Amino acid sequence: MKVLVIGGDGYCGWATALHLANKGYEVGILDNLIRRHWDAKLGVDTLTPIAPIQQRLQRWQDLTGKPIALYVGDINNYDFLIKSLRDFGPDSIVHFGEQRSAPYSMIDREHAVMTQTNNVVGTLNILFAMRDEFPDCHLVKLGTMGEYGTPNIDIEEGYIEIEHNGRKDTLPYPKQPGSFYHLSKVHDSHNIHFACKIWGLRATDLNQGIVYGVLTEETGMDELLVNRLDYDGVFGTALNRFCIQAAIGHPLTVYGKGGQTRGLLDIRDTVRCIEIAINNPAEPGNFRVFNQFTELFSVGDLAMMVKKAGSAMGMNVEIDHVDNPRVELEEHYFNAKNTKLLDLGLQPHFLSDSLLDSLLNFAVKYKHRVDHNEILPKVSWRR
Ligand code: NAD
Ligand code: USQ
Numbered sequence: 001m002k003v004l005v006i007g008g009d010g011y012c013g014w015a016t017a018l019h020l021a022n023k024g025y026e027v028g029i030l031d032n033l034i035r036r037h038w039d040a041k042l043g044v045d046t047l048t049p050i051a052p053i054q055q056r057l058q059r060w061q062d063l064t065g066k067p068i069a070l071y072v073g074d075i076n077n078y079d080f081l082i083k084s085l086r087d088f089g090p091d092s093i094v095h096f097g098e099q100r101s102a103p104y105s106m107i108d109r110e111h112a113v114m115t116q117t118n119n120v121v122g123t124l125n126i127l128f129a130m131r132d133e134f135p136d137c138h139l140v141k142l143g144t145m146g147e148y149g150t151p152n153i154d155i156e157e158g159y160i161e162i163e164h165n166g167r168k169d170t171l172p173y174p175k176q177p178g179s180f181y182h183l184s185k186v187h188d189s190h191n192i193h194f195a196c197k198i199w200g201l202r203a204t205d206l207n208q209g210i211v212y213g214v215l216t217e218e219t220g221m222d223e224l225l226v227n228r229l230d231y232d233g234v235f236g237t238a239l240n241r242f243c244i245q246a247a248i249g250h251p252l253t254v255y256g257k258g259g260q261t262r263g264l265l266d267i268r269d270t271v272r273c274i275e276i277a278i279n280n281p282a283e284p285g286n287f288r289v290f291n292q293f294t295e296l297f298s299v300g301d302l303a304m305m306v307k308k309a310g311s312a313m314g315m316n317v318e319i320d321h322v323d324n325p326r327v328e329l330e331e332h333y334f335n336a337k338n339t340k341l342l343d344l345g346l347q348p349h350f351l352s353d354s355l356l357d358s359l360l361n362f363a364v365k366y367k368h369r370v371d372h373n374e375i376l377p378k379v380s381w382r383r
Contacts, residue, residue: 075122097122
């Protein structure tokens with residue numbers, strides 16, 4: 001099976017491309033490398049030193065003899081996109097290629113507009129390319145659990161049965177996203193759903209939770225294959241940030257009360273979920289939604305777990321409650337379903353202490369690269 005990984009130079013995409021290539025899929029990566037440019041403009045960098053994509057791919061080929069095709073360009077450029085698709089001829093498209101930071105999308109008007117344009121137009125271009133030339137291709141699109149927000153009822157996988165004035169229907173689950181980035185994912189979901197309905201396309205929306213960890217079987221094979229690990233206040237996500245903060249002796253930056261609860265998963269489960277989704281494609285005309293996370297934790301729970309694991313390694317880990325730069329509920333009900341991927345065979349990794357240890361060890365190994373000025377949040381949701 002031929003799989004094109006859009007956004008394959010990024011955190012989830014790189015690990016996924018190597019995993020699929022290792023499993024024998026014919027893999028191509030399409031990426032415009034814009035994420036490296038955004039980092040450079042913000043003056044931030046991944047904790048782990050990542051090689052240029054061409055060097056990464058050359059090393060992968062030398063090690064395994066399994067070449068991965070590379071298309072460097074922007075999916076907002078339809079001409080480039082369609083030519084790349086014609087050249088590669090994918091059976092599945094895995095679409096990670098978006099601006100994925102909530103804080104980045106909240107910097108100012110330009111960043112909000114750029115995020116929504118990049119994400120919504122890129123996905124629309126893919127849908128039109130599929131309609132015109134690849135109608136049987138299966139789109140596996142990375143959505144986010146944040147599309148649902150934090151409603152005071154259980155969160156279903158994409159759809160909810162509603163009874164209203166004596167009539168019943170199964171409808172898309174209500175969306176209450178918490179940033180202009182998360183909103184872009186909702187717009188994508190609506191566009192993909194509509195395209196499946198009117199053109200008979202097949203798509204799976206993977207509403208992924210927060211990903212943690214850095215090692216997968218493949219990225220651990222060689223230093224040149226190392227994955228990126230973001231820790232700064234814009235692109236770093238909660239648990240990855242906490243581990244790096246612990247390693248450098250910075251108090252853990254819990255925003256507000258820390259009762260914000262989210263779904264999380266190990267990056268080793270991300271790559272496996274994608275494999276499961278492409279092996280079990282949606283039917284033509286079907287817009288399928290899977291909630292892709294393995295465990296639920298509050299931000300406060302995460303901080304306590306890092307403190308415990310760090311202390312066991314001899315670190316002095318303090319927890320700070322910093323003023324919350326975001327507008328979000330800090331204590332709320334959160335109970336989301338996640339059975340569809342488990343039913344298809346996902347065997348989750350859990351955030352056990354030993355796993356935290358390995359993430360902490362990684363943070364210690366590269367802590368000399370940390371820029372201490374980039375730890376505290378600088379982007380506010382308020383004006
Ligand atoms: P990332 O920033 O590390 O990678 C995204 C990649 O897409 C980058 O290499 C970037 O250069 C590329 N890209 C962006 N816009 C593009 C365009 N217009 N054309 C071509 N390439 C483009 O992000 P990530 O953490 O790997 O996230 C990947 C996807 O997974 C995103 O869609 C994100 O919303 C989703 N997701 C991520 C997480 C997480 O915790 N990292 C959680 C849930 C969902
Ligand atoms: N938080 C802290 N301290 C920090 C960083 C974050 O308390 O130092 C809190 C935030 O306030 C928030 C929660 O942790 O309540 C999660 O924040 P995050 O930055 O880890 O994750 P988020 O902004 O939601 O975005 C990340 C990815 C995004 C993906 C999303 C999945 O960047 O691409 O869509 O996780 S989800 O959270 O399920 O929507």
